[in-house]
Amino acid sequence: MKQPDQDAPVEVGEATFDATTPLAREIQDLARRRQAIASTTLPLPSQTRIFTISNQKGGVGKTTTVVNLAAALAKSGARVLAIDLDPQGNASTALSVEHREGTPSVYDVVVNDKEIEDVIQKSPEFDGLFVVPATIDLAGAEIELVSMVAREQRLSRALGRFLDEYDIDYVLIDCPPSLGLLTINAFVAATEVLIPIQCEYYALEGLSQLLKNIQLIERHLNPKLRVSTILLTMYDSRTNLAHQVADDVREHFPDEVLDTIIPRSVRISEAPSYGQSVISYDANSSGSLSYLEAAAEIARRGVPR
Numbered sequence: 001m002k003q004p005d006q007d008a009p010v011e012v013g014e015a016t017f018d019a020t021t022p023l024a025r026e027i028q029d030l031a032r033r034r035q036a037i038a039s040t041t042l043p044l045p046s047q048t049r050i051f052t053i054s055n056q057k058g059g060v061g062k063t064t065t066v067v068n069l070a071a072a073l074a075k076s077g078a079r080v081l082a083i084d085l086d087p088q089g090n091a092s093t094a095l096s097v098e099h100r101e102g103t104p105s106v107y108d109v110v111v112n113d114k115e116i117e118d119v120i121q122k123s124p125e126f127d128g129l130f131v132v133p134a135t136i137d138l139a140g141a142e143i144e145l146v147s148m149v150a151r152e153q154r155l156s157r158a159l160g161r162f163l164d165e166y167d168i169d170y171v172l173i174d175c176p177p178s179l180g181l182l183t184i185n186a187f188v189a190a191t192e193v194l195i196p197i198q199c200e201y202y203a204l205e206g207l208s209q210l211l212k213n214i215q216l217i218e219r220h221l222n223p224k225l226r227v228s229t230i231l232l233t234m235y236d237s238r239t240n241l242a243h244q245v246a247d248d249v250r251e252h253f254p255d256e257v258l259d260t261i262i263p264r265s266v267r268i269s270e271a272p273s274y275g276q277s278v279i280s281y282d283a284n285s286s287g288s289l290s291y292l293e294a295a296a297e298i299a300r301r302g303v304p305r
Helices: 022-038 062-075 090-094 106-110 136-145 154-165 181-189 207-220 240-252 266-274 286-301
Strands: 010-012 015-017 049-053 080-084 129-132 170-174 192-198 226-235 257-263
Touching (some): 022 286, 049 062, 049 181, 062 080, 062 090, 062 129, 062 170, 062 192, 062 226, 062 266, 080 090, 136 181, 154 170, 154 181, 170 181, 181 207, 192 207, 207 226, 226 286, 257 286, 266 286
Parallel strands (some): 049 170, 049 192, 192 226
Antiparallel strands (some): 010 015
16 A cells, blocks of 8 residues: 655645644644554453552542543443542543432442442443442541441452452542542552653652552552553643653653653543543544553553563
């Protein structure tokens, strides 16, 4: 098949662009990425991979990452369970599931011993995408858990029972940006930690403490836990700072950082207000393509070689 000339004019609708312009190069790049994603079949894991997505620093794209990776993996054919363990319930909103006060939710699982199958909902985003929602009831769960037996393992045990009965490829847990009992439950339930890091000033602030906390949980509560994935988010290629932060993170964590970088994107920011992931809101946007590429990279990394 003849390859297009890189310097030939590019036609978009009725307009023609010089292929050497930044706009034309960007259009060509997006087209190439769409074609590569469309022609890729992702491998499914041989056993369920359970991720906790965590960062003690707020505003780094944690919930956004949970929502869009869950949607990207489901679109690629995986069966995905997203667990919203943040009392704000933003992941539940973005995946368009009911989470008004009184709705059966993750609160009932960790506090009232309900089974996950009794509170799970199917997201309208994609086939194979399921959600355990969070409601405002979860705001008081930290206090209620204090006096409970095996308070750190309540989510883990419920999830274990659910996975014994149901076939799920990926579990993604969204937890609060603080190390309380809810976050500890998330770490104890998971086998992998994914840390989103924004490409901005103070990006690495608090990361060393987070890693120490994860090591403590690994030592005392969950020996299977490991930091497997770091995802760079809110990347603005126009700034030297973003390049510097990305280089610093890659230097410190060469094996964990994904090659894919999530750009700062209006579409990513807009999607939750429509109760959608960016994958379904604007499938052709750079933000959508980036999360699809990140999901593909995670899937390929998880397959034994």
